[in-house]
Amino acid sequence: MTRGTPAMTRGVLAYVTLLAVLAVSALAGCSGADDGRGGGGKARWTPRPGLAWQWQLDGRADPSVDVPVYDIDGFENSAADVARLHRAGRKVICYVNVGAWEDFRPDADAFPRSLLGEPNGWKGERWLDIRRLSALRPLMERRFDMCRDKGFDAVEPDLVEGYGNDTGFPLTARDQLAYNRMIADLAHERGLSVGLKNDLPQIPELVGTFDFAVNEECAQYDECAELTPFITADKAVFHVEYAEPPGGFCPESRTLRLSSMLKKPELGVWRRPC
CATH class of the missing domain: 1.20.5 (Single alpha-helices involved in coiled-coils or other helix-helix interfaces)
Known part of the structure; x- marks a missing residue:
């Protein structure tokens, strides 16, 4: 037996x-396989086309707008502000300027003056020399650490198209691609999703790297169709117009499945969605 x-x-x-x-x-x-996770194994959030959103960069977030996504300033909002939005069922995006130095931020003195270029048209801001990856990386790491530690779900890195502007530096499209990919990597390493802000010419090269898009005034300049690769990839395009009336851009936005609204340039609480 x-x-x-x-x-x-x-x-x-x-x-x-x-x-x-x-x-x-x-x-x-x-x-090294990318399973869409980071920051302790938590799956990254990938917003889908058509999600309604609020974009408020003027002051602390006002939680009264009933939408599933809030994009707010990372410095001006606390972990408690983010947690309050989470309790209301919202996903929260951390706005951070990665392309220009801002003299009003608490980390302004940490930026070497050799990185600072021409003024960019906004008070207290100057373009950054994005070719200097080794100098900028630790500065942006600390900013993204702040976003992660406050509990944000994603990052909106602003001014990632310096190569197309008068920055004071001889920036090329290749320089911008390298910098933007580094920025996306920094977000993903922290478990944060990341949006491509404007930079329409480089969408074909970057749509696979970024988790969503944020766009200003594509309708005014007849450029909204250039964002289609994000929609085709089932990734949201969060879009605002400042001057065009909703009746002029909302029909196309609905057809393209953009998350569109009219905002005032100061980006306060007021909004008029499509």
Whole structure:
């Protein structure tokens, strides 16, 4: 008669099996495969086309707008502000300027003056020399750490199209691609999703790297169709107009499945969605 495996032997076999499973899991974790996760294994949020949103960069977030997505200033809002929005069922995006120095931010003195270029048209702001990846990386890491530590779900990095402006530096499209990819990597390493802000010419190269798009005034300049690659990839396009009336851009926005609204340039609470 065949005897069963003794209890002690079964225990040893179970232990060996467990070790093997753990070893395989460790190897998988080191394989470099992108499973869409980061920051402790939490799945990154990928907003889908058509989500309604609020974009408020003027002061602390007003939670009264009943939409599922809020995009708010990362410095001016606290972890408690983010948590309050989360309790109301909202996803929260952290606005951070990555393309220009701002003299009013608490980390302004950390930026070497050699990185600062021409004024960009906004008070207290100057373009950054994005070719200097090694100098900018730790500065942006700390800003993205702030977004993560406050509990944000995503980052909206602003001014990622300096190569098309008079920055004071001879920036090229290749310089911008390298910088934008670094910015996306910094967000993903922290478990945050990241949006491509404007930079329409580089969408074909970057749509696979970024999780959604944020656009200003594509309707005014007849450029909204250029955002289609994000929609085709099932990624949201959060879009605002400042001057065009809703009747002029909302029909096309609905056809293209953009998340569109009219806002005032100061980006306060007021909004008129499509």
